Amino acid sequence: xxxxxxxxxxxxxxxxxxSDGQLKPAVEIPSRAEIVLKTVRQxxxxxxxxxxxxxxxxxxxxxxxxYVSFLESFWEKWTAAGRTREAFPFVWxxxxxxxxxxxxHIDGLLGRYSMDAGTPLGENTYKAARASAxxxxxxxxxxxxxxxxxxxxxxxxxxxxxxxxxxxxxxxxNAAVAAQYLRDYGLHRIAILDVDxxxxxxxQALFYDRPDVLFLSxxxxxxxxxxxxxxxxxxxxEHAGTGFTRNWPLxxxxxxxxxxxxxxxxxxxxxxxxxxxxxxxxxMDCYEKDPISGFKFKSEDYIRLGQRLAKVGVPTIFLMEGGxxxxxxxTNCVNVLEGFEG
Ligand code: 6XA
Ligand code: ZN
Numbered sequence: 126x127x128x129x130x131x132x133x134x135x136x137x138x139x140x141x142x143x144s145d146g147q148l149k150p151a152v153e154i155p156s157r158a159e160i161v162l163k164t165v166r167q168x169x170x171x172x173x174x175x176x177x178x179x180x181x182x183x184x185x186x187x188x189x190x191x192y193v194s195f196l197e198s199f200w201e202k203w204t205a206a207g208r209t210r211e212a213f214p215f216v217w218x219x220x221x222x223x224x225x226x227x228x229x230h231i232d233g234l235l236g237r238y239s240m241d242a243g244t245p246l247g248e249n250t251y252k253a254a255r256a257s258a259x260x261x262x263x264x265x266x267x268x269x270x271x272x273x274x275x276x277x278x279x280x281x282x283x284x285x286x287x288x289x290x291x292x293x294x295x296x297x298x299n300a301a302v303a304a305q306y307l308r309d310y311g312l313h314r315i316a317i318l319d320v321d322x323x324x325x326x327x328x329q330a331l332f333y334d335r336p337d338v339l340f341l342s343x344x345x346x347x348x349x350x351x352x353x354x355x356x357x358x359x360x361x362x363e364h365a366g367t368g369f370t371r372n373w374p375l376x377x378x379x380x381x382x383x384x385x386x387x388x389x390x391x392x393x394x395x396x397x398x399x400x401x402x403x404x405x406x407x408x409m410d411c412y413e414k415d416p417i418s419g420f421k422f423k424s425e426d427y428i429r430l431g432q433r434l435a436k437v438g439v440p441t442i443f444l445m446e447g448g449x450x451x452x453x454x455x456t457n458c459v460n461v462l463e464g465f466e467g
Contacts, residue, residue: 126171126462129263130162130278137253137281139211139245144417151245152417152449153294158280161445164455170276170462176256176263183262184255186305187298187331192289195238196251196296202231203246211245240285240292240326240352250281254296257281261299264442265306268402274441276462277303282446284325284406285352293323293352293447300406300444301331304338307402313337316400316439318391319344320430321408321446322418324356324372328406334366339398341391342406343384345419346374377419381426384411388433395437403439409448409457416449427457431464441465 135158139151165173184193203212214235218224228237235246257279264277283300285293304315317332319325319342332338347356362370371394373387395403409427411420434441443462448454 126274126276126466127267127272128162128165128170128173128276128278129176129260129267130158130173131176131256131260133256134158134253134260134280136249137247138249139247141211142245143213143242153281153447154451155280156451157448157454158278158445160451160455161278161458164459165276165278168459168463170459174263176259177266179259179262183302183306183309184258184297186309187288187301189289192238195234196254196291199246199251200248202234206231211247213242213245214239215242238290240287240290244292244294246291250296254281257283258297258299258302261303261442261444262306264444265303268307268440268442269310272440274443274465277442277444279445282408283327283444284319284321284408284446285323285327287327287330295327298327298331300325300404301328303442303444304332304404308337312401314339314398314400315402315404316341316395316398317404317406318342318395318434319406319408319446320411321406322410322415322420323351323408323447324374325406325446326352326355329355329360329370332366333362333370334364336365336369338369339394339400340370341394342371343373343375343387343391345379346376348374349377350419375420378421379411380421381423381429384420384422388430392433392437395439400439403434403437403441405434405441405443406446407443407458407461408446409450409454412448412450412453412457414450414453424453424456424460427460428464431461432467435465435467
């Protein structure tokens with residue numbers, strides 16, 4: 126299987142994040158991608174290719190143009206305001222505040238275009254997020270050109286990012302951008318299976334009213350875990366998309382045996398839906414030693430995950446999302462890919 130990777134993705138290198146009421150060292154860091162790349166090389170997964178540079182158009186198919194422009198021009202505005210360090214939003218236009226005002230102040234803009242205060246924006250964030258989307262798009266291109274599978278080693282991740290907001294370490298929704306691209310190039314039905322520990326709220330929302338992109342997500346119960354406000358079992362789609370979203374929120378402490386029934390059910394949905402392509406939002410944070418998560422996957426379980434997904438028998442893109450146990454990230458990720466290839 127080919128791996129798509131761009132060094133430009135490493136340029137987003139946040140120093141700190143806000144979590145647990147503190148400024149802490151950031152966990153979504155460049156070494157995550159570096160160790161996966163190193164393991165892909167060591168274990169000879171296949172050729173490593175540099176992504177094409179895509180124009181902004183495929184991003185605009187999923188994200189608001191003004192949001193893309195905000196990210197592009199952010200650092201210039203931030204530094205023009207005299208700020209020198211990475212940025213965090215701290216005020217949001219929630220209930221009772223106005224959505225119809227033209228926001229000008231950089232702190233207002235940060236709130237307007239974000240969902241949380243836990244996602245630092247820095248000088249190179251836009252450039253790295255574009256490269257991450259290019260990585261996903263190139264993997265999609267490989268599928269269109271006849272490959273049966275591809276691994277998009279994306280960073281920063283994407284599944285929390287929505288139409289016009291960033292959050293959860295995500296800026297552009299790589300899975301959604303790739304899915305829309307496959308649709309635009311002639312595939313009829315795309316399925317996205319999100320196995321990240323966290324619910325992919327951005328991806329779900331982007332396709333919630335559409336039957337042409339099935340969204341399936343297995344994740345920690347949002348009653349007890351980020352993103353808290355989406356990802357419950359009763360969210361199943363709306364309008365033409367009714368029935369084309371499925372969520373399996375699972376309790377904290379879930380191990381492979383407790384996870385498997387949900388995965389089997391998701392795979393049955395894939396059999397019924399018969400997608401032309403499958404995009405796996407491959408978060409690696411269900412791992413037992415993940416520093417911010419509460420599931421109990423062991424490294425061997427990732428081989429089983431890959432094996433099970435191979436049985437679905439659909440052209441598949443694996444696209445990296447979260448996962449912060451840096452030392453094990455390469456092993457776990459390549460376990461999925463090797464399990465898939467059999
Ligand atoms: C809050 C947790 C952000 C979740 C990031 C993630 N700081 N999403 O791994 O999949
Ligand atoms: Zn996650």
